[in-house]
Each structure stands twice: as structure tokens, then as C-alpha cells.
Amino acid sequence: MEPTNDQDPNYYHKVVDCQWACPAHTDVPGYIRLIAQGQFDDAYMLNRESNVFPGILGRTCDRPCEPACRRDRVDGSPVAICRLKRVAADLKGDISGRLPAIPAEKNGHRVACIGAGPSALTVANDLMPLGYDVVMFEQFDRPGGLMRSNIPEFRLPDRVLNDETQIILDMGVDIRYNSPVTSLRTLLDEEFDAIFVGVGAPRGKELDLPGRHDEVESHIHIGIDWLESVAFGHVKSIGERVLIIGVGNTAMDCCRSSRRLGGTDIKVMARRPREFFKASTWELEDAEEEGVSIIVNHAPTRFVIEDGKLVGMEFDVLTWDEGARHSTTIDTVTVPCDDVILAIGQENAFPWIERDLGMEFGEWDTPVVDEVTMQSTLPGVFFGGDAAWGPKNIIWAVAHGHQAAISIHNHCSGVPLTNRPPLGMTLVSQKMGMSEWSYHNDYNPSPRQKMTHVELTKRFQSLDLEVELGFSAEQTAREVQRCLNCDVQTAFKAPLCIECDACIDICPVQCLTITSNGDESELRERLSAPALNLHQSLYVSAPLPQTGRVMVKDENVCVHCGLCAERCPTAAWDMEEFVLNIPYASTSGVLHIPVRSASGSKSEVRTRDGD
């Protein structure tokens, strides 16, 4: 293999599995260390830099970071990254003084944001410090988009949502509530320099089975519309027996909301076996804890309507082949119910975009959007969040917003959209002395901490009682130590190596080998322990000075304990903190985040390009 280019930020970035998996590339180990040191404001600000809504995401994120977490490969459960994020948000003090200054003199460019959801708010967050005038059009009377309308209050309290959306609106966004945009053409005529579309995927999928439209009173509901009505107080009750069709995260919010609005016998009906569910495992567990039944292998066939009233629903009972591709019906059953909620997906809808504006629409009647620039084929019109490519989740919307903001800034500055600021990185040694590091390098065997919930007896009294209580101080103290500090990298300098084997002998997971070079597939087989996880990189050094062999490191289960560096007599190995410098539109010389200033472990000020 060629020697690894460890000057490419993406090599070390990939080693930080959580950060690599996060669409917004949040510096997870960095903020977990800050929490460990009790620097909640710093942890919050570090979080906010990339994901903008730490309090919201600390409760609702789909957590792509957690399945990726190295700790999962090391002891079977990932670090509770998401809930630690919430700890920082819950315990932060007043951070208003640390927000970017908004120039009094505007730069003369006007940007329209359609929708006030996570992607549009991120665009505003990134553009306001640059002096843009941002006008935001919101159909409802409150900001937040689907974070408001689709996530129930018992998961995301209004105060958290209000706090984090208000931070951005207070930058001086011209927000216009109750102002749904009904025509893009009209907006284009209003002389905006750029338009960002962040309207989400607002249309819940319909289930056109016999009986669907035979009711006199409507007891069949579309999931996301129903959640929206609940959120805005238009719906205050539901029947006792409720069927939820579909088993994604929306279904989980529907069944748990039903439980709080009068439902006592709630069944989530799934077509396929449990391992094929779309809902996150923790959301399934939370629903079942509340007494919701999840029924597998039932495919709906018709609504049973008697005298214009919904009385039940008929299902085919299925068996599936391996891989659940083909099913066989083995029975037909009728399940009685008072209400049915359809939560089988949602899709984009753009009835307000005229099709003769020159904007190209693709396969699913959605606009063609560039994956890097977020621009549609109509220059100056950008998309993000669910509006871009259909339903994803909040953290993706934030990532889209950051990219769209860069594009809008380029667009308004006359710079080609493809001319994007590069990723940067810094690597700083963490050595404090003999066998002494500025990070906690010992492996902590604590198990993953379990989130405590409000008692079931109290939980259903009101819709807005938050179920998760957050981690206690003790739980936080244990959970932060489970983080393996994957961002503190094992940096190797081949010219210093005397090939004494000390690092290889001391490594607790046998991830190091000095051997002759070879092809990757063959090399992976003959390491100290075979490197069988092909998703994880091999580090290969330059030829070593004494024998010309190479140092090979399998990144897979390295616990970043630093013993290789402690046992190295020549400091060929060092533990160096990797900081990925992610470019944002707003942060050219604006945002300074001191890292671990109080602990004395590191006093540098993190700077960005152009500082």
C-alpha cells in the first residue's frame, strides 16, 4: 500500500467515527471532554457551531453518530452521545455574549427563506453575521417547522424549541408569520438576491383502501397532519382504541400522543417483521414502555365502516421469506378500533412552484437539486432539509442549511458556487510530560447509562410533560468517561522509529504491526490481529529507517489509550488532538471558541480560515 497521507483532513476525520457519521460533522469527542470538565457553555458553543440546535437535537436527533461509535465495537453499546448533548444544553448558562455579532450596517443583499424549520433557520444563522437581510416566510404563527408540528411536546418541550429558534430570530431575521408562500413567481418578482426553500416534506401518504372515504365523521387521520393539529391545539382527544398504520418514527409519535389524548388500547400495525422497522430502536422501546402494542406481519386490506362509522380494520396476516421480500397470506383478521392514524410516510409537494419558471423537476415531481451546492436549476433558488430530497431528519436539514448558506454567500458575492472553502485541520500534541496526557486516556469499563423516564403513572397527565428526565450528574460523569477520545489521534513519525516493537507489544487490542508492505487485502490478513472490518482504514507508514518495513495500524478498535506513545522510546508515536476545521459561510474571522481554557490543558484559541 501507499503510505497513508495523514495530512489529508479526511484521514483522521474518518477515524472519529461519530464525527464522520454526523451529517453536520459535530466535534463529538471535543464537546464530551468539555462536558467532563464541567464547561457546559463551551460544550454548547462547540456543538452549536456545527449543529445549531444542541438542545433540540439532544432530544430528537436520529443519532447517526451512535451506531457508528467505536465504543459499540468495543463493548457492545455506543456512547450516549445524543443525551450528553442535551446535558450541555440543559446546563449551559447565558451564551448570548458569545454569539456572533450582527453588523449594524447590512451588506445590501436580501435573502428569502421559505419556511422557518431547521434548514432555513440554519441558513439565517450563517448569513445574518455577514450582514444579509433575511426575510423568512412561515405558514404558522410560530417558528420551528416540523420540529414544532411533528415532534410532540413530551419529547421536545416548547421552551427548548423556542429558546433555540429565538436565538437565530433575534439576530434580526425579518420573520413573517402566517405567510404561506403560494407562488414562487411572485417571490421571484420581489427582488431577492437568493431564495432558500426549506418547506419540508409536508404531504402525508394516503392509504386508498376500500372504505377510506365512507365515513360520516372522520376518524381516519393522516399522521403528520394529525400531529400538527395536536401540536397547535386543534385536536384534544382521540378514541380509546387506536390503530397506527406504519412503523416509522412518525408512527411512534402518533401512538404515544394517542396515549396521552385518551387512547388506552393502541396498536401499531406493521407489515413486516421487527428487524425491518424504520423506527429507531429507542423510539420503539419508549412506545412499548407506554403500553403500546406493536403487531407484526399484518397488511391492511380495508377499513370496516358500519353505518358511516369506522368500527375496525381488516388485515391480511402474512408470513415472509428470508429477507422479508415475499409474503404469503395465511389468515385474514378484523381488528376493532375507534380511530386509525396513517403513518406510512410523507412526500414532497410543491403546488406553489410554477412549472414554467425554468426550474427542472425530476423523477418524483421534485426539483432537481445539486448535491453539493443545494442549488436548483434556477440560479439563485436553493433547497434544503426535507424539501431537497424528501424526508431525512433534523441534523441533515442543518447540514443542508450550512451548505446552502455557503452557496448563497458565493452567489451574492459573484464567486462560483463550486468554489467552496476547503476543510482544514489542526493536530496538537497532548503530551504533558512522561506518561502524562491532557486527556483522560484510561479505558473506563462503565456500561452505557440508561435514561430515566417520568413514572408511567404521572406520564400521561399532560401532553407537554417531558418523558426523559435527562442524565443525573453521576450518570453524566460515568457516560462522558465511556468516550474513547477518538479525536486524540495516534500520530506516527516513521523517521524516528527504531523498530523496538514496544508499541506492538503494549497495544491492548493488537492493532499495530511492523511488517513488510503489501496489497491491502493481503496485508489485512497478516497483521497482529487480522483487520477484518473493511469499513475501517489501515494506516500505513513510510518505510522504517532500519529495515524498510512499514508500521501498519488497523483503526478498527483502537481505544486511543496512548500506551503506544507512552512506551515509545523515541516519540515516534504521539497522541495529537485532531480538530476538523469545517468551513461555514458565517465564520470567516467571526467566531472564536476557546478550547478547554479553564483546565489549563490547552490554551489555544481555535481559529478559522482567514483569522
Add this chain to the structure above:
Amino acid sequence: MPSITKPRIPLAPLPKNELGLTIRDYEGAMSTLCAGCGHDSVTAAIAHAFWELSTPPHTIAKLSGIGCSSKTPTYFVRGAHGFNSAHGRMATIATGANAANRELTYIGISGDGDSLSIGLGHLAHAIRRNVKMVYVIENNGVYGLTKGQMSASADIGSRPKRGEPNAIAPIDPIMLGLSMGATFLARSFSGDKAQLVPILKAAVAHNGLALIDVISPCVTFNDHEGSTKSYRFMREHEVKEIETDFVPLRDEIQASIPADGATEVAMHDGSVVRFRSVPTGYDPHDRQKVEEYIRERHTRGEIVTGLLYVDETALDVHEMNHTPAEGLNRVAYEKLCPGAAALAELQEDFR
């Protein structure tokens, strides 16, 4: 000394041996030796050899004397029996332990000071008796524990970190062993586990005292320019013309004579040591030829490594003394010590 102990990682995908144990089960306490010490690599090689042989840890007895080297038994196979003896007396204690219980696998770790200075006499007699044990000399040419004075194995002209070059002739444990009638002699280098591990495995299988002289650089006091026992000097002067594989009993032995006429040696337990390559005319059974070869290379400034000499036909200490097949510790007390009446009867025979 490291700031932390080597952590146990529950799901680390480490290979397992026949007993279902990983290499971690053959480790000991954290080493307190200097970072980069050759001895730590020897320790790791020993752990590897026992792990690969699937030797049950409780059937191993590890012994040592005094010195940096003699600290190392603490650092491998924590489940083994152990004895830290007085300076230079490891061979003596090992002889006694072996006499009492021949059923354990004995490994003694010593250094050039422990074995070639204060303990030289004990080493010589253990060799003569052919005590079945692995005898490892971690040879770095200096007294590291007392701040780096030249030891009895330091070459003439080798420079200490500070002071005058050494003028006193060295003792070469291999030459010593050849002259004392040793039955298994090997030299290796701590920085070359690919060579050392098979030699250690063959040594465990050997029926007698297997003496392994491992050049093990002292990173603190003898790894500089002018040292003849540094990592760099060894990498530049080591000659590896003799290459051996250890083929355990369980593996099917595919009989094939290497092209250069090297041989296979059947070990006492049925395993085989296969000489993959030897220099032309070399015979690892011929004491004289081995001595000539090593001397000839030495005059060229080269250090020959590998399994240099092996004689699997010699009797070990128990066979010479016709002791029972089981350990003496398992023989009933009445039989071992039959009492005054039996003694009187025996003495009667000699009157």
C-alpha cells in the same frame, strides 16, 4: 512506567488458541522497564510462544534471579507458577524445582550479569545436568539496573554511554554452551519476533536445557553509536542464514527436504523442528562445525542468529538419574522416604 494498566477490551477481535485463550491471557503485570527495552519484546515473544503452543498457564513455572531481565517473568503468563531467586541462582532453583516436579514446563529468565557474572557456575552445571528447561539470557552487554557499566558479555571495543571502550574479553554463552555439552543452543534478537517465537517453541519441546541467548538492547544505556548491542548494530550485523520453523505435533508434517539439504529434527514430544535454510556444509548436530561457523562469522564482525545447535538424543537430568516418570512431588511420602528400617536394610547391602 505507563500511566495506566493495559485495559481489557471486551469485544476486541483477538484470535484465540486451542484453549480458547487470547494473547491477553498470557500476559502479566505492566512492565516497569524503560520504554523501548528489548526485554519487553522478549516478554511478548514468550507470551506469544506459549499462546501459540496452547500451553495451559498453570502448567508453566517461570523463574529468575536479579536484574532488569529478572523482573520480566512478572510481565508474562500471570497464571503461571513463579520464583524470583537470589542473584545468579535461577539455574539452581530451577534444577531443584525440576527435580521435585518434572511435569511442569520450566522457563528461566536471566541476563548477562545474572548468568555470565555472578551465576556463571550455576549456569555451567545446569547445562551439564541437562535440566529440561528453557533458559533465556536477555543479553544487553550492560548492567542496566546499576546505571550501565559494561557486563561480562560486552565486546572488546564496545563503548559505554560514557567512559572508555571495553577492553575485557567477553563471555559468549553459545561458545560456553558448546564447550559445556549443551544440547540446544540458539541466538536471537529481541527485535525479531518472527525468528524468536519459533525458537522459543522449539526450546519448550526440547528434551533438556535449551539455552537461548537473546540480544536485547538496553535503550537507556546501550543503544548508542559505538555499542555492539544496539538495535541499529544488530540490524546491520545480524546474519540469519539459519532459519527454522517449529511444526507442532498436531500439524501434519509434510516431509520435504529443503533444496540446500537442511534437515528436520524430531523433538521428544513428536513435534518437529525444520531447518528451512542453513549455510552450505552446516550441520546443526555437529558441535565442531557449529563452533567453526560461529567463529568464522565472528571474525568478520557478524553475529549469527538462529537455532544453532540441537541434540535431541541426549538424556535429561531425570533420565540420567532414573527417576520415576511422574513428578517426585506426586510420589507417596512413604515411598520417597521409606524410614529407618529401609535405610538399615540398604546399608546392610554395603557392609
